Amino acid sequence: MMEGKALLSVRDLTKTFGGLMAVNCVSFDIEKGTITALIGPNGAGKTTVINIISGLLRATGGKVVFKGRDITNLPPYRISHLGIARTFQNIRVFPQMTVLENMLVATKYRKGETLLYSVIPDRDVKVEDEQNLKKALHYLEFVGLMDKKDEFAGNLSHGQRRLLELARALATDADLLLLDEPTAGVTPRTRKKLLQLFTRLKNSGKTIMIIEHNMKVVRAVSDRVIVLSNGQKIFDGPPDKAFKDSRVIEAYLGTKWRYM
Amino acid sequence: MEYLLHILVIAGIYIILTLSLNLIVGFTGLPSLGHAAFYCIGAYTSSLLALRLGVSPWLGMWAGALLAAASGLIIGYPSVRLKGDYLALATFGMGVIVYSIAKNWVSLTRGPLGLPGIPGFSVFGYQLSSPWMYIPLVYVFVLLTLIVIHRITSSPFGRVLKAIREDETAAQSLGKNTSRYKLLSFMVGAFFAGIAGSLYAHYITFIDPSSFTVMESITVLLMVIFGGMGSISGSIVGAVILVVIPELLRFVGLPSSIAAPMRQMLYGLLLVLLMLKRPQGLMGTYRFK
Numbered sequence: 176m177m178e179g180k181a182l183l184s185v186r187d188l189t190k191t192f193g194g195l196m197a198v199n200c201v202s203f204d205i206e207k208g209t210i211t212a213l214i215g216p217n218g219a220g221k222t223t224v225i226n227i228i229s230g231l232l233r234a235t236g237g238k239v240v241f242k243g244r245d246i247t248n249l250p251p252y253r254i255s256h257l258g259i260a261r262t263f264q265n266i267r268v269f270p271q272m273t274v275l276e277n278m279l280v281a282t283k284y285r286k287g288e289t290l291l292y293s294v295i296p297d298r299d300v301k302v303e304d305e306q307n308l309k310k311a312l313h314y315l316e317f318v319g320l321m322d323k324k325d326e327f328a329g330n331l332s333h334g335q336r337r338l339l340e341l342a343r344a345l346a347t348d349a350d351l352l353l354l355d356e357p358t359a360g361v362t363p364r365t366r367k368k369l370l371q372l373f374t375r376l377k378n379s380g381k382t383i384m385i386i387e388h389n390m391k392v393v394r395a396v397s398d399r400v401i402v403l404s405n406g407q408k409i410f411d412g413p414p415d416k417a418f419k420d421s422r423v424i425e426a427y428l429g430t431k432w433r434y435m
Numbered sequence: 436m437e438y439l440l441h442i443l444v445i446a447g448i449y450i451i452l453t454l455s456l457n458l459i460v461g462f463t464g465l466p467s468l469g470h471a472a473f474y475c476i477g478a479y480t481s482s483l484l485a486l487r488l489g490v491s492p493w494l495g496m497w498a499g500a501l502l503a504a505a506s507g508l509i510i511g512y513p514s515v516r517l518k519g520d521y522l523a524l525a526t527f528g529m530g531v532i533v534y535s536i537a538k539n540w541v542s543l544t545r546g547p548l549g550l551p552g553i554p555g556f557s558v559f560g561y562q563l564s565s566p567w568m569y570i571p572l573v574y575v576f577v578l579l580t581l582i583v584i585h586r587i588t589s590s591p592f593g594r595v596l597k598a599i600r601e602d603e604t605a606a607q608s609l610g611k612n613t614s615r616y617k618l619l620s621f622m623v624g625a626f627f628a629g630i631a632g633s634l635y636a637h638y639i640t641f642i643d644p645s646s647f648t649v650m651e652s653i654t655v656l657l658m659v660i661f662g663g664m665g666s667i668s669g670s671i672v673g674a675v676i677l678v679v680i681p682e683l684l685r686f687v688g689l690p691s692s693i694a695a696p697m698r699q700m701l702y703g704l705l706l707v708l709l710m711l712k713r714p715q716g717l718m719g720t721y722r723f724k
């Protein structure tokens with residue numbers, strides 16, 4: 176079976192908005208433990224692809240297979256339970272909750288998040304609480320936000336919110352991370368830090384798909400590049416080849432030339 | 436003195452209503468303009484059970500609360516998928532429907548004539564009949580509501596409710612079945628409103644549809660906003676102040692023909708002042724987005 180090896184297989188994925196073909200018959204596989212960059216000019220359909228994989232949008236056609244299981248059009252919470260987490264291009268932290276609370280929402284509870292055990296005291300819930308607190312703090316430490324844990328997320332700087340979103344995605348125990356422009360708008364220092372984190376995550380066995388406009392970042396971290404243009408996949412291969420490919424250059428020409 | 440105790444009983448009932456609505460509106464972020472519907476269902480269910488079938492209010496109250504929660508499920512199931520303003524309209528519609536049923540299903544509810552002679556609660560065969568006897572009863576239920584809502588909102592379950600209020604899409608993609616949480620929040624709120632309805636009916640001994648209009652839903656919503664969305668102490672303060680203030684009007688000697696319309700105006704005025712000076716409510720920290 177060809178889908179046997181890949182962690183994620185996307186086949187003939189298509190999405191139309193009214194008459195607009197945002198994603199047009201896109202297929203690719205993602206191997207475990209790799210970093211794949213998904214690039215392309217504005218409006219190419221990158222975010223739409225991630226929205227469909229994570230279940231926030233329904234596909235018009237095609238399918239998504241994760242760990243050998245068809246997950247096409249499952250609700251987002253089920254997809255999350257199966258091990259896919261994502262961040263958002265326009266950051267979505269919970270502003271009027273503390274950084275730690277943001278993290279704890281992402282952790283898994285078997286009993287603690289049921290209505291019954293929110294009212295009735297229970298030993299198992301205590302245990303879950305302790306484990307999840309530990310995990311939340313671990314990932315806050317990982318992204319370097321430990322000293323902000325009691326701050327409202329709404330009071331964080333832009334870069335700190337990006338870090339929090341990453342930490343929160345990790346706290347779901349996901350194997351596959353879909354990161355939508357995680358370095359957009361952050362300071363060079365935070366960008367450098369994020370790059371280091373991506374590499375560390377990859378080395379610890381996580382699989383990452385990253386949408387990125389900054390070609391330096393793409394070159395620095397990705398094993399492979401997929402280029403979308405007008406909803407179609409126009410390139411799929413190693414980064415050094417991507418920037419020499421005539422179709423890729425053409426797609427970026429005039430519009431996003433400066434990114435190269 | 437008797438009158439003061441009466442105000443205290445009524446305040447207790449409104450504390451239950453306000454806390455239960457705050458769970459839905461303040462903690463979960465679901466706009467609800469139909470809370471009086473659940474209050475109405477609780478009141479009519481336990482009154483009718485007592486009057487028609489001789490069921491004890493002690494049992495009728497739970498029946499009323501459960502039926503209110505079940506209606507919460509029925510109307511919530513299709514509605515929680517709606518966003519913001521549409522959900523507000525759906526709950527408003529629900530308020531109108533339940534009110535219309537109470538008013539027009541005459542064979543069951545006697546319509547606008549109301550239900551007189553509702554028996555009171557009895558303890559060890561002794562019928563409670565005056566405000567001072569109802570104070571411990573009502574405040575036991577205030578305490579129960581307070582404990583349950585406090586536990587819910589400070590649990591991991593409650594944290595998910597707050598996350599939904601903050602950003603439902605993010606909560607979904609972090610693995611939370613948000614529709615389910617919203618529905619449960621709605622049902623718990625409805626349940627306690629049902630209890631409040633039953634307490635009210637057996638205390639006052641007469642109910643008619645006019646106690647359960649959309650204006651009543653708005654009044655409870657005002658109490659929530661006044662005290663502070665997502666603040667438990669705020670709900671207590673909000674309910675007590677908005678129950679007591681209109682009574683002060685009567686106390687200073689205004690005839691009730693003037694005091695009644697003044698009440699609505701006063702609420703409006705207080706709300707405008709509050710939104711200008713303290714939009715998060717008296718005790719709240721949460722602000723509208």
Ligand SMILES: Nc1ncnc2c1ncn2[C@@H]1O[C@H](COP(=O)(O)OP(=O)(O)OP(=O)(O)O)[C@@H](O)[C@H]1O
Binds near residue numbers: 215224
């Ligand atoms: N919910 C939606 N309704 C209608 N059209 C949409 C919707 N979401 C995206 N689109 C359109 O689909 C196309 C692809 O959008 P998408 O957000 O996937 O692009 P992108 O590659 O992420 O671009 P960017 O680099 O600007 O983030 C665009 O033309 C966009 O306007």
Ligand SMILES: [Mg+2]
Binds near residue numbers: 221222223264
């Ligand atoms: Mg995008």
